[in-house]
Structure formats: C-alpha cells, structure tokens
Amino acid sequence: MSITIKDVAKYANVAPSTVSRVIANNPRISDRTKEKVREAMKELGYHPNFIARSLANQSTQVIGLVTPGSSDVFFQNPFFPTVLRGLSEGAHENQYALQLVTGQNEEEIYNGVVQMVQGGRVDGVILLYSKVEDRILMYLRERNFPFVMIGKPFNFVEEITHVDNDNAQAAKDATDFLIELGHERISFIGGDENLVVTVERLTGYENALTQASLPYREDYILHQSFLLEGGQDAVCELMELPLMERPTALVVADDLMALGVLNTLNELGISVPEDISILSFNNVLTSEMARPPLSSVDINIFNLGYNASKHLIERLKNPEVPVKRVIIEHEIVKRFSTEAPVHK
Amino acid sequence: MSITIKDVAKYANVAPSTVSRVIANNPRISDRTKEKVREAMKELGYHPNFIARSLANQSTQVIGLVTPGSSDVFFQNPFFPTVLRGLSEGAHENQYALQLVTGQNEEEIYNGVVQMVQGGRVDGVILLYSKVEDRILMYLRERNFPFVMIGKPFNFVEEITHVDNDNAQAAKDATDFLIELGHERISFIGGDENLVVTVERLTGYENALTQASLPYREDYILHQSFLLEGGQDAVCELMELPLMERPTALVVADDLMALGVLNTLNELGISVPEDISILSFNNVLTSEMARPPLSSVDINIFNLGYNASKHLIERLKNPEVPVKRVIIEHEIVKRFSTEAPVHK
DNA sequence: TTGTAAGCGTTATCAT
DNA sequence: ATGATAACGCTTACAA
Numbered sequence: 001m002s003i004t005i006k007d008v009a010k011y012a013n014v015a016p017s018t019v020s021r022v023i024a025n026n027p028r029i030s031d032r033t034k035e036k037v038r039e040a041m042k043e044l045g046y047h048p049n050f051i052a053r054s055l056a057n058q059s060t061q062v063i064g065l066v067t068p069g070s071s072d073v074f075f076q077n078p079f080f081p082t083v084l085r086g087l088s089e090g091a092h093e094n095q096y097a098l099q100l101v102t103g104q105n106e107e108e109i110y111n112g113v114v115q116m117v118q119g120g121r122v123d124g125v126i127l128l129y130s131k132v133e134d135r136i137l138m139y140l141r142e143r144n145f146p147f148v149m150i151g152k153p154f155n156f157v158e159e160i161t162h163v164d165n166d167n168a169q170a171a172k173d174a175t176d177f178l179i180e181l182g183h184e185r186i187s188f189i190g191g192d193e194n195l196v197v198t199v200e201r202l203t204g205y206e207n208a209l210t211q212a213s214l215p216y217r218e219d220y221i222l223h224q225s226f227l228l229e230g231g232q233d234a235v236c237e238l239m240e241l242p243l244m245e246r247p248t249a250l251v252v253a254d255d256l257m258a259l260g261v262l263n264t265l266n267e268l269g270i271s272v273p274e275d276i277s278i279l280s281f282n283n284v285l286t287s288e289m290a291r292p293p294l295s296s297v298d299i300n301i302f303n304l305g306y307n308a309s310k311h312l313i314e315r316l317k318n319p320e321v322p323v324k325r326v327i328i329e330h331e332i333v334k335r336f337s338t339e340a341p342v343h344k
Numbered sequence: 345m346s347i348t349i350k351d352v353a354k355y356a357n358v359a360p361s362t363v364s365r366v367i368a369n370n371p372r373i374s375d376r377t378k379e380k381v382r383e384a385m386k387e388l389g390y391h392p393n394f395i396a397r398s399l400a401n402q403s404t405q406v407i408g409l410v411t412p413g414s415s416d417v418f419f420q421n422p423f424f425p426t427v428l429r430g431l432s433e434g435a436h437e438n439q440y441a442l443q444l445v446t447g448q449n450e451e452e453i454y455n456g457v458v459q460m461v462q463g464g465r466v467d468g469v470i471l472l473y474s475k476v477e478d479r480i481l482m483y484l485r486e487r488n489f490p491f492v493m494i495g496k497p498f499n500f501v502e503e504i505t506h507v508d509n510d511n512a513q514a515a516k517d518a519t520d521f522l523i524e525l526g527h528e529r530i531s532f533i534g535g536d537e538n539l540v541v542t543v544e545r546l547t548g549y550e551n552a553l554t555q556a557s558l559p560y561r562e563d564y565i566l567h568q569s570f571l572l573e574g575g576q577d578a579v580c581e582l583m584e585l586p587l588m589e590r591p592t593a594l595v596v597a598d599d600l601m602a603l604g605v606l607n608t609l610n611e612l613g614i615s616v617p618e619d620i621s622i623l624s625f626n627n628v629l630t631s632e633m634a635r636p637p638l639s640s641v642d643i644n645i646f647n648l649g650y651n652a653s654k655h656l657i658e659r660l661k662n663p664e665v666p667v668k669r670v671i672i673e674h675e676i677v678k679r680f681s682t683e684a685p686v687h688k
Numbered sequence: 689t690t691g692t693a694a695g696c697g698t699t700a701t702c703a704t
Numbered sequence: 705a706t707g708a709t710a711a712c713g714c715t716t717a718c719a720a
Contacts, residue, residue, distance in 0.1 A: 002462065004713055015691045020715055030689060047462030051398045052713030055696045060395065062443070071432070075425040076629060084444075085419050092446040092456075097465070099406070099443045100428075102436040112436075118346065118391030120697090121441070259633050266635060285420060289603050291610060291635065348697055359707045364699060374705060396697030399712045464713090 003046045012040035023048060054120075062097045063087075063312060064122035066113055066136060068129040068195075069106030073225060077256055078284035079301055083128060083150065086305020094313045096123075110135055117145050124312045130154065130162070130196040146319070148312040150304050154196050161315065163307045163326040165299045167197050170330040171204025171251065174279050174297050177332055178249040179212045182340045183277065187220040187247035189234045189261065191254055198223065201253055201281070220247060224257060235264040248341040249277040255286040258294055262337075273339035283333050292336035300328045347390045356384035367392060398464075406441045407431075407656060408466035410457055410480060412473040412539075413450030417569060421600055422628035423645055427472060427494065430649025438657045440467075454479050461489050468656045474498065474506070474540040490663070492656040494648050498540050505659065507651045507670040509643045511541050514674040515548025515595065518623050518641050521676055522593040523556050526684045527621065531564040531591035533578045533605065535598055542567065545597055545625070564591060568601060575604025583612060592685040593621040599630040602638055606681075617683035627677050636680035644672045 005023075009016040014037060021029050022037040040046075054060040065087065067074050074080055091098050099122060103109035113136050116122050125140060130151030140147045141156065149162040171188075178186050188205045190198045202221070209216050219241065222234045234257075238247060252258040258280035265272060272278055272292060280287060283298035307326050315321050349367075353360040358381060365373050366381040384390075398404040409431065411418050418424055435442050443466060447453035457480050460466050469484060474495030484491045485500065493506040522530050532549045534542045546565070553560050566581060568574025575596065582591060596602040602624035609616055616622055616636060624631060627642035651670050659665050 002464070002713095005715095006713080016713090017692080017715075018690060021690085024715085028689060033689080047459065049713050050459075050463035050465045051395060051404065052464075052696090053715080054395045055399050055698090056713080056715045058696070072429060075429050076422075078420075078422075081419040081424055085416060088415070088444065088446040089448070092448070092452070097443055097460075098446060099441055100432065102432040102442060104433070104436070108436070115391065115394075116441075119394035120346070120396075121394045256629075263633065263635060285600075286633075289607065289630075291607060346697095349699095350697080360697090361699080361708075362706060364697095365706085368699085372705060377705075393697050396712090397699075399714090400697080400699040402712070 002049065003044045004049070005046075007044055008037065008040045008046050011044055012037045058120070059123050059316075060121060061095060062099050062122045063091055063309065064099050064101055064113070064116045064125040066101045066109065066125060066127050066129075068131065069103075069109055070225075071103070071109070074129070077254070078286055079282060080128075082284065082301040083305035083308075086302040086307075087126065087309045088305075089302075090306040090309025090313070094309075096309070096313055106135070110139070114139065117143065123316050124148070126150065126308050126312055130164075131192075132194045132196065132199075146312065146315050148308050148315070150308050152196050152200060157325070159323055161311055161324045161326075163304055163311065163328065165304070165330050166327050167200035167299075168204035168207070170281070170297050170299065171201035172208045173204075173330070173332060174251050174281070175205050175208030176212075178251065178277060178279060178338065179208060179214070181249075181277065181338065183247075183249035184214055184341075185220070185245070185247040186214070186249045186251060187222070187238055189222045189224065189250060189252045189257060191223065191257070192225055193223050198253060201251075205251055229260060232260045232264040235261050235268070239268060239270070247276065249279070249338070252278060252280040255280045255282045255284050255290075255294060255296055258296075258337075259286055259290050262290055262294070272337050274342065277339055277341070278337040279332070280337075287333075287335065290337075295335045295338040296333050298331045298333050300330065303328045346393065347388045348393070349390075351388055352381065352384045352390050355388055356381045402464070403467050403660075404465060405439060406443050406466045407435055407653065408443050408445055408457070408460045408469040410445045410453065410469060410471050410473075412475065413447075413453055414569075415447070415453070418473070421598070422630055423626060424472075426628065426645040427649035427652075430646040430651075431470065431653045432649075433646075434650040434653025434657070438653075440653070440657055450479070454483070458483065461487065468492070468660050470494065470652050470656055474508075475536075476538045476540065476543075490656065490659050492652050492659070494652050496540050496544060501669070503667055505655055505668045505670075507648055507655065507672065509648070509672050509674050511544035511643075512548035512551070514625070514641050514643065515545035516552045517548075517674070517676060518595050518625070519549050519552030520556075522595065522621060522623060522682065523552060523558070525593070525621065525682060527591075527593035528558055528685075529564070529589070529591040530558070530593045530595060531566070531582055533566045533568065533575065533594060533596045533601060535567065535574075535601070536569055537567050542597060545595075549595055573604060575601040575606075576608040579605050579608040579612070583614075591620065593682070594623070596622060596624040599624045599626045599628050599634075599638060599640055602640075602681075603630055603634055606634055606638070616681050618686065621683055621685070622681040623676075624681075631677075631679065634681075639679045639682040640677050642675045642677050644674065647672045 101112040124146035127149040152164045153160045281297045283296040287294040287296040349363045445456040468490035471493040496508045497504045566578045625641045627640040631638040631640040
C-alpha cells in the first residue's frame, strides 16, 4: 500500500485536511505549516492518489480521444500521429492525460464512449473526425457532455465547439491554383463521402470551377476511401476517358491517396507534372517523400490537435465560455507535382 | 449528478450491496432478485462509476503507454500507429483502456510515468521502446510495478516480460539474403545507437558477414536517427567512397530511412536495384509505396502490440505468471529493391 | 489558521 | 440470499 495523506498528516503532526490544503496551496495555511508538510511529503515520498481525488472532485483530468469507426484506416494515415502530437502537447501543458477509446467498429467505439462518459472516466471528449450522421456526437450533445470536434460538424455548427480548417476555401484555393496555371480539365479525387471534410472540399472545388466558368463534369469527381489503393482505382477510371477529355490536373484529398495516384500514373507511363499535375492535401511527410515531391495544401495538423486540447480544457475549467469555431490557417506548399499544362 | 448504485437499490427495493453483487454477477444472489435489479438498472439508465470502483478495488483497468523521450520522431514513424492498433485490440478484448503518457522530453515523460504509477491511474505500463539506459525502466523495476516492454531489455532480460522480434536473427537473415544474391560489399544503415533494436540488428549483420567470411568494414556502418533525412545523409557518406569500394547492397534499419536513401540515390543517378540493392525493416505501408517497392523484413508490428497488451493483462489478472519472453516471427517480403549485383 | 467529519460511489466483510 | 457498515484516499463545509 502507498503513502497516503494520513501518513503525511501524522508525520507532520497535522490533520489530513491540512495536508490536502497544502497540496492545493490554500492561502489560509501558514507558511510554516506548509513548509513542514511539504517536508513530510518529500520525506515519505508521497504522491497524491488521482483516483481518490477524482472521486472527491468529480473530475479526472483526463480527456477521451475518439477515432472514427474505421480506426484501422484512420490509424494508417499520417494525419493521426501528427494530430495526436498536437493533442498531447495541448493536454500536457495543462496537466491533462489522454485516454483512447478503443474498438474495432463504430458500435464498439460508441459503447466505449458511453462507458467512458457515464463511468466518469473522462472530463471531456475530443472527436478526431467529423462525419455526416454520428451517433456519438448525438449522444454527447444530448447529455450536454463537454466535447470538441476536429473538423466541421455536419449539424449544429453553431452549437458545437470545433477546430477546423476552412476546407471549402482550401479546396477552392487549391483549384484556383491549378486554374491559374492554365488548367481547364481538373478532376477531384475525394475521400469517404460520409466525412464532412470531403463534402466541404468538393464544394470548394465546385466553387472554383464555377467562378472560372469551367464546366463541371460528374465523371471528374471520384470518391475513394482515404487510402493508397483508392488512389490507384481512381486513376484507372480517369484514364479510360477519351484522350482529349482526360484531366490535366488532379485535386486529391489526401497525400496518401495522391501517392497511390502517382504510382499508378507512373506505371501507365504518364508523367507528373509534364502530363498531369497533382495537388493534394495535408502536407504530411508522404508528400516530401514522393517522387516528384508533391505540392500539397498544408492544413497544419499539429495545430488542429493542439487547439482542440486547449479549447476543450478551457471549457472544462470554465463551463461558461461560449461555443467557438476555431479556424486553422492553411497554405499551399508548392513542390514539383504542379506545372502549367502542355497545352492541348 | 448521475444515477448511482443507491438509486438503483431504492428503485429495486434492495440494499446497495445487493446491486453491487448483481453487477458482479455474484452466484449467491437469487435469479429473481438479479432480474429485478437489472430491470431497475435498465429503467434508470444506470452505468457504474469507474472511478469509485477503482478506488474500492485499487485497480483501474487502465494501461499506461510510454513512448520514448523523442516522441515527435517516434510518432512520425508508421511503426507507432500500427503498434497502437495492436495494443488497442489486445486491451479492448479484455476491457482495458489505454492512457498515453505525454511529454516533450525524457524528463517530462519520466515525471508523467511516476505520476501515473504513484497516482494509481494505471494498473500496468507498456514501454513501446527499449533503450540502453532507461530511468523509467529502472523506476518501474524498483517499485516492482507491472510492466511489459516492446523490444528487448538492455539489462535484466531474464526478469522483464517483453515482446520482441529476434532482431539479431532478422538482421542476419536479411544480410544472408543479400549475400545469397551474390553481394559482398554490404552496408548497414542503422538507427539511434541508444536503442537496443539497433544494437541487435547490427550484431546480426556482423554475424552474417563473419559466417560468410566477408570483411567487416567500419566505414560501412552508419547510424542515423530513424528518419527520412537520416537516410539521405547516410547515402552521401557512402557514395564518397572510391567507386570499387562502394557497397552494392544496403541493409537499412527502417523503411522510412530506406525511402530517404532511395530518393537520394535517385538524385545521384544511381538506380535500384540495378546499381544497388536495398533491404529494409518493418514493412510498413511506406515500403509498398516506394518506387521501386522495397523488399523489407516484416516484423509483424501489429502482433508486437497485441501480444504486449495480452501479456500485461494476463500478468495483471494473475500476478503469479512467470516472466516471459515472447518472440514474434519475422519474414522477408521480397519486392523489387533487391537483385543480384551486376558483377564487376 | 487548523481540525473534525461527512461525502464522493463502489466493494467487501460480517452479520442475519 | 440479502442487508448494514466499514473502507478505499481525498476534498470541503463547518467548527473551533
């Protein structure tokens, strides 16, 4: 058994409550007593028991992290470790710990969240994704449990504190960038259609086309899951178009997918950027590693995580803070996968 | 405030202790009462409070995860998400939750571990790395706190349950593979020398050379941190050797590093596998994505994590289980970066 | 400024 | 088979 507050109290000849107050640095305890108690704590090697404290306080100083149902895919993506680093840093600065909800599918994860929340294991929750219909979000909302979302909520945008990029704008910027290079046939390869980020980026892409009076073609729009193979399938589809209708540039929703695209093009003998330009999203390590290095929209993943932690904790410390929408800036990082088209 | 065991007790007209026994499915409670109590729990939407339970039980059902001090680098590596998936699955199957120790440097992480452990936040700990001198390991060992290590402990191998590959054998197999292809000048590009895995793999490499009576050259051994740029520097060094002394094959300790190597070779106009073969480790997504796809030693990262969870939990459930050394199999996955040398 | 005691929601021991 | 009650280690009125 460990050293408890009582042991310290005895050792320092004070009451347990006094020790507790010293820990909390309560100003109404005399400096002499504080000194004495702190001495005793050192001497005995005392460490406060978080569990007991949590029970008394009704607060654990732990944040629950929720990944999307398809965690295996999500984990593969370099997005995850980076956002986790941000979350971790934000949490650590405020002495919060991070706990992962585990589970194989959405059902298991949902149950995990319910247990965490009702079981009082966590003070708040961060959703690392945003999708169209989400039981977990609904649940948290109904219970009025503190949570922050990374991404833009599909519903209740005004009621849910979230940290996000302006993905519509980012996709518009990306598309504009290609248009300004002179491209007119631009394809959009997006991710899972149930993710809000996909929807938003598609909107931005469309807006850019409209504004530039370029035609919008259904068969230029492809949706694949956020993974390598997705990129490969997509390319094959596009390359079945008649030569003169094939896109000269691609907006790809994810670096990993873009890498799949790149490899497939490579195998088909189509070269980047000479024959086709690629502009992707996320700017993870992958984009630098690719040959040619990919131009990519840097969405500042670390900051996404960092701010999510910060704002959730702020809310936990002061439940009065209003709902916030935090937008993290994005930036196009030009590398070597985007050039002007060799005209028609 | 939430529904407690007392509310359920009242609603079902029994004592709180009875409710508790129903939760534990204690056989000495009549089926009728169980039925009645369960009904009440459903009716009221009761969920047990983990914190209170933890306090009473002196056990949290939470496992602490410790990453190496240089977490930022570690997080970047695809190793991390994969091992996490394995850990998560093993934990989930046994209803354990995972909590991350956060911190920027080794000092902070050490303090985090101490707090976690002494604060009673976790029942056991998994170290996701193994390094040469490790305060954290020493601390856990001295306190006799349950933990499992992924990797091979530098000291006390017989006393510490760990899950590992046979890295020496794996590196020997890798080197042998190249030797059998006909290579005689083989370089080893390893990672951080403070990591035990690096040491082990180097040993395996040396053994292979010795057994094949190939000379061991200091200048063929390079150590870089486990990252992309590391690979680049390493290549430059090797390519400064006189033409006829340059290695024809490379054993690279990590896929990510191998990718750096590959790109640099590419830029130098050296082609793989024609001019130089590359065999790397880990077989993460990266190795498939590379061009040419990299031959790699699959070390079964997922299983590493899965078994670590399993064995720690086994130990937690039954403190009597003896120390174990669990070896996860490895396998060379041949792709296109390894060929026989164009013999000079 | 400090001590006493109740309470946080469980579990477990001892009665009955 | 079930109920009372103490205990887990801490916090926080309320007293002194």
